[in-house]
Amino acid sequence: MVFDKGSTGKARSLAQNWINTNLNNFAAEITCGLPEYDDRLDSWRISLKYRETSVIGELQANRRLTEIKNATKTNLIIERIRKAIPQEQRSTRRNSNVFVPAAIPNKIILGDCVQVLEEYPPDTAQLVFTSPPYYNAKPEYSEFVDYQEYLDFLRRVFIRCHSILSEGRFLVVNVSPVLIKRASRSTSSTRIPIPFDIHQIMKSIGFDFVDDIIWEKPEGAGWNVGRGRRFRADRQPLQYKPVTVTEYVLVYRKHTEKLIDWNIRKHHSQEYVTASKILGDYDVTNIWRIPPNTSKIHPATFPEALARKIIRYYSFINDMVVDPFAGIGTVGYAAIELGRRFMLIDTDPKYYAYMKKNIIKKVSEDTRVDCYIYNDHNEGE
Numbered sequence: 001m002v003f004d005k006g007s008t009g010k011a012r013s014l015a016q017n018w019i020n021t022n023l024n025n026f027a028a029e030i031t032c033g034l035p036e037y038d039d040r041l042d043s044w045r046i047s048l049k050y051r052e053t054s055v056i057g058e059l060q061a062n063r064r065l066t067e068i069k070n071a072t073k074t075n076l077i078i079e080r081i082r083k084a085i086p087q088e089q090r091s092t093r094r095n096s097n098v099f100v101p102a103a104i105p106n107k108i109i110l111g112d113c114v115q116v117l118e119e120y121p122p123d124t125a126q127l128v129f130t131s132p133p134y135y136n137a138k139p140e141y142s143e144f145v146d147y148q149e150y151l152d153f154l155r156r157v158f159i160r161c162h163s164i165l166s167e168g169r170f171l172v173v174n175v176s177p178v179l180i181k182r183a184s185r186s187t188s189s190t191r192i193p194i195p196f197d198i199h200q201i202m203k204s205i206g207f208d209f210v211d212d213i214i215w216e217k218p219e220g221a222g223w224n225v226g227r228g229r230r231f232r233a234d235r236q237p238l239q240y241k242p243v244t245v246t247e248y249v250l251v252y253r254k255h256t257e258k259l260i261d262w263n264i265r266k267h268h269s270q271e272y273v274t275a276s277k278i279l280g281d282y283d284v285t286n287i288w289r290i291p292p293n294t295s296k297i298h299p300a301t302f303p304e305a306l307a308r309k310i311i312r313y314y315s316f317i318n319d320m321v322v323d324p325f326a327g328i329g330t331v332g333y334a335a336i337e338l339g340r341r342f343m344l345i346d347t348d349p350k351y352y353a354y355m356k357k358n359i360i361k362k363v364s365e366d367t368r369v370d371c372y373i374y375n376d377h378n379e380g381e
């Protein structure tokens with residue numbers, strides 16, 4: 001079959017009409033590729049391009065060029081256009097303002113973090129670092145009816161954290177699978193893979209997974225649990241159980257289409273950005289060897305060295321770092337040392353009293369620290 005130049009012109013104008021009718025908002029940015037007649041389909045094929053570069057769909061017209069008889073679905077085309085717009089352009093188009101965080105003073109709060117965080121607006125926090133209460137691992141934590149209730153509770157907490165966190169900023173959570181010892185000789189022990197269930201929660205809330213850092217404790221830690229004893233004696237396959245000497249430190253970023261570079265370039269103080277540079281040695285791999293912490297006051301603290309690393313790598317000077325499960329306030333000490341602000345929340349009056357007494361000693365005299373019991377705002381200091 002022979003077609004003249006007029007045919008391709010006719011095909012183009014047919015395609016243009018279709019674009020104007022179906023994709024009017026984008027008409028100025030969509031162009032047609034060279035129309036080609038396809039014998040196999042007995043149709044004209046016209047590719048659609050976004051800004052002359054990305055192919056975003058195709059139209060098929062009948063041989064006589066009187067109608068478009070087939071087209072890529074418009075919602076698919078729009079989705080491809082969205083993806084084709086360079087990230088950078090989208091960011092500046094939507095929000096070119098420099099974000100200046102409200103200067104919320106340091107806080108130590110006694111209360112349920114879900115309720116407490118509800119009081120705080122978006123952009124309160126620029127980093128959340130925490131380690132949730134263990135699921136039934138210790139008798140004092142066995143306040144959940146079952147595992148699902150525990151996960152539902154964590155979901156509520158992380159939803160609150162998401163809403164107070166600034167765009168594109170990080171939430172880091174220290175968790176590990178929990179070993180539930182067997183109840184009798186006829187049952188087996190179980191390991192609950194909490195980090196993997198938390199991951200599903202984080203994804204569904206609107207966090208993007210960034211990294212899994214492995215906190216490795218030195219040789220010797222974890223042996224007291226007795227895991228692997230049976231295998232050590234019998235050496236039977238299938239009975240192998242390693243002694244666990246690691247915990248996860250899962251790193252998430254509040255979802256945004258903007259690159260991390262945007263968080264750096266649009267920071268309200270480039271002096272803080274420069275002063276926050278991580279110079280000298282740093283952790284090149286995702287395995288961090290840090291001795292565990294022991295405390296006479298609290299059964300499950302993480303080491304200050306871990307908190308320091310997280311704060312240095314994932315926040316800038318003067319950022320607000322929130323720990324919704326603060327315990328004795330390890331995050332607070334590290335934040336003070338690194339020139340960040342802190343918000344520490346715990347439900348236990350013993351830990352609240354401890355933080356109030358000890359953290360305030362660490363800050364300079366002119367630094368404000370608000371301490372209060374949730375629902376009793378009269379206790380300000």
Ligand SMILES: C[S@@+](CC[C@H](N)C(=O)[O-])C[C@H]1O[C@@H](n2cnc3c(N)ncnc32)[C@H](O)[C@@H]1O
Binds near residue numbers: 111131132133331345
């Ligand atoms: C694993 S510990 C955190 C220890 C902390 N990282 C430290 O280094 O001291 C978890 C803490 O969460 C607290 N907690 C449990 N439920 C809470 C809630 N609903 N709101 C705030 N804190 C809670 C517990 O009292 C406990 O101190």
